[in-house]
Amino acid sequence: MKHPLFRRALFAAPAAAAVLFASACGGTTIDDAQDSETTGPTGTADPNAEIPEGLNIDFLPKQLNNPYSDIVNAGGAVAVEELAGNFTERGGTEPTADSQVEYINAASQAGSDVIVIAANDPDAVCPALNEARDNGSAIVGYDSNANCTDIFVNQSSDELIGTALVEMISEQIGGEGTFAVLSATPNATNQNAWIAAMEEVMAENEEYADLEMVDVVYGNDDDLDSFQKMQGLMQSYPDLDGVVSPTTVGVAAAARYVSDSEYKGEVAVTGLGTPNQMSQYIHDGTVEEFALWNPSDLGYLAGYAGAALKAGQITGAEGETFQAGELGEYTVGADGEIVLGEPTRFNADNVDDFDF
Known part of the structure; x- marks a missing residue:
């Protein structure tokens, strides 16, 4: 409803x-x-x-x-x-x-x-x-x-958000592999707190021992910039298993890039997005699950x-x-x-x- x-x-x-x-x-x-x-x-x-x-x-x-x-x-x-x-x-x-x-x-x-x-x-x-x-x-x-x-x-609390993001990427790449983070701005306190919480969750739980966060890039909450940063991630890490974007602008841009690329179905995209902007990527198989309040x-x-x-x-x-x-x-x-x-x-x- x-x-x-x-x-x-x-x-x-x-x-x-x-x-x-x-x-x-x-x-x-x-x-x-x-x-x-x-x-x-x-x-x-x-x-x-x-x-x-x-x-x-x-x-x-x-x-x-x-x-x-x-x-x-x-x-x-x-x-x-x-x-x-x-x-x-x-x-x-x-x-x-x-x-x-x-x-x-x-x-x-x-x-x-x-x-x-x-x-x-x-x-x-x-x-x-x-x-x-x-x-x-x-x-x-x-x-x-x-x-x-x-x-x-x-x-939400930093811990709850960090846990949800790690759980989703882990589930979507089979519990092991590499992923990157597409964030907003370098000084955004919420983004940085959530990324730190993700790192803490991974460090404190053995079930995530085979997950590796390889990079954090910043799309500055701009659609074009985020799209280009996603493109750059795939050029830098062609074997990347997934991307987590804890920003609604970034996750939509990342999904749009993957949906029209050779990585569709190969690279998991998740993060924090709104249902209206992400539903098309759920239905076309680009995105399996994402979260938000x-x-x-x-x-x-x-x-x-x-x-x-x-x-x-x-x-x-x-x-x-x-x-x-x-x-x-x-x-x-x-x-x-x-x-x-x-x-x-x-x-x-x-x-x-x-x-x-």
Whole structure:
């Protein structure tokens, strides 16, 4: 069946520049909240604090016009609408830290209450984020964290994702052989954490002793660049058994290359992708299985987490809880991490049951 949050998000997809939502309902306002006792990231959590209407919540993806980010932020827009806030999507078309700094500053100057960011670099964006926090913004990382966020909404745990990726490539190449990784950008914190988790899983489990990761290359979350990097991998390693791409842009580009090459049926392609972009490669036999969480849910959870943070329901301390709309109750883990859940695997049996 089609996921309910994604169906809702179809009616609230964010525009490339800004999409604003307002509510005519009565209730707590930002001015009311500012008159109450100090709560939030620098104060004491009050789980019963009301989320004020009219919060300005800015989503900064790694880049605009990325199919995955579009789905994530559509979920965020739904959450902000439910919270009677104002949603804005900001960003450039290149996945660089310099580009993000510009839009962080713009959000701060516009009076953003919450900045939700998928960082292109864990450190380079921090001076701008810290300044935005000083100006009153609560800072939420999602998808790819920075080293200066108040909380981080993780699509899954690094260990769960790393384990799923290793299990899939191992199953698809018969438990032994060589594979390479086609990643996004060299500084993407989520990609690097997942690759490190893969290496740890392989090192700690004897069943993977005959697997060898021979290379990691970077397609910069660009379709053409990723396609060319996949081509380069096969030229460098003509006997390669498989490729793992933990990025939706990369895995689709890798599958497209293999589907029209002599390697189809010989080289396994797996990783993290969306059912809509990968179903054709499942059905034509290029890809056996891949995984992902529901991207719309990730944005939806990040929107609610940011509002809870700004309202003071949570501060980012371990053990705090908050309600995330239709997703239910979530608990803040160690280091301010909030985990959406386990990744879902997609194959010929279920890929057509999802629409995102």
